[in-house]
Amino acid sequence: MTTLADPAQADRTLSARLKQETHAIHDALDNRISALSPFLDRAHYARFLRVQLRFQTATAPLYERDDLQQRFPGLLERSRVDLIEADCRDLGIAEADIEADRTAGRAVAIEDGDAVIGWLYTNEGSNLGAAFLFKRARKELDLSADFGARHLAGHPDGRGLHWKRFKAQLDELGLNDAQQDQAVRGARAAFAFVRESVEAVMAGGLACEW
Numbered sequence: 263m264t265t266l267a268d269p270a271q272a273d274r275t276l277s278a279r280l281k282q283e284t285h286a287i288h289d290a291l292d293n294r295i296s297a298l299s300p301f302l303d304r305a306h307y308a309r310f311l312r313v314q315l316r317f318q319t320a321t322a323p324l325y326e327r328d329d330l331q332q333r334f335p336g337l338l339e340r341s342r343v344d345l346i347e348a349d350c351r352d353l354g355i356a357e358a359d360i361e362a363d364r365t366a367g368r369a370v371a372i373e374d375g376d377a378v379i380g381w382l383y384t385n386e387g388s389n390l391g392a393a394f395l396f397k398r399a400r401k402e403l404d405l406s407a408d409f410g411a412r413h414l415a416g417h418p419d420g421r422g423l424h425w426k427r428f429k430a431q432l433d434e435l436g437l438n439d440a441q442q443d444q445a446v447r448g449a450r451a452a453f454a455f456v457r458e459s460v461e462a463v464m465a466g467g468l469a470c471e472w
């Protein structure tokens with residue numbers, strides 16, 4: 263007789279673990295951002311952009327690392343730091359604010375070892391979820407892939423396919439349980455950093471010109 267494994271335990275691939283073990287923190291972040299009405303008007307959206315600038319700046323050095331480029335072919339082309347900077351300029355965010363966000367992003371201490379894999383996961387996954395945000399930015403704020411919402415746009419090959427390729431790369435790394443634990447810790451740290459940035463920038467922790 264065959265016994266069916268507990269479905270919650272069945273999929274121990276790295277991508278499945280990352281998704282399951284960040285589910286609650288993602289949900290809380292998503293609810294928090296939504297409650298701060300990023301699409302109410304362009305001023306609210308500009309604050310959301312500043313959060314994204316912090317996150318993209320924090321993760322940008324990972325995309326440039328040779329060892330990570332070898333483990334994730336095509337990694338450098340996935341970086342969205344240039345797109346978010348252009349979005350911030352499109353929206354007229356003050357240079358002083360851009361510089362402050364860059365400084366905050368660079369100040370993040372990312373744990374070394376396989377935690378960096380989790381930071382990449384959180385950033386790449388955020389582009390998958392961005393489909394919905396992109397639609398709202400276009401509809402409600404008249405922004406586009408060429409103005410103001412560049413970093414939310416999908417990849418020309420298709421957002422889903424682009425994500426599938428990254429997930430396959432994650433699962434082909436062959437991490438053991440302890441290494442996977444470290445990656446999950448990194449993913450959770452990335453979500454925590456974004457949450458902290460939301461509180462600082464969108465919820466009024468910092469003075470904002472808008």
Ligand code: HEM
Nearest residue numbers: 280281288292295296383384387388390391392394453456
């Ligand atoms: C209001 C804000 C957000 C909403 C509404 C949202 C929504 C979503 C949705 C609907 C998906 C699933 C997409 C799909 O399966 O086709 C998703 C995936 C994801 N999002 Fe978000 N998201 C938000 C913000 C964020 C932020 C700020 C981050 C990270 C910094 C993030 C990280 C992720 C990750 C890692 C995934 C991939 C989950 C997986 O399949 O492994 N999201 N998001």
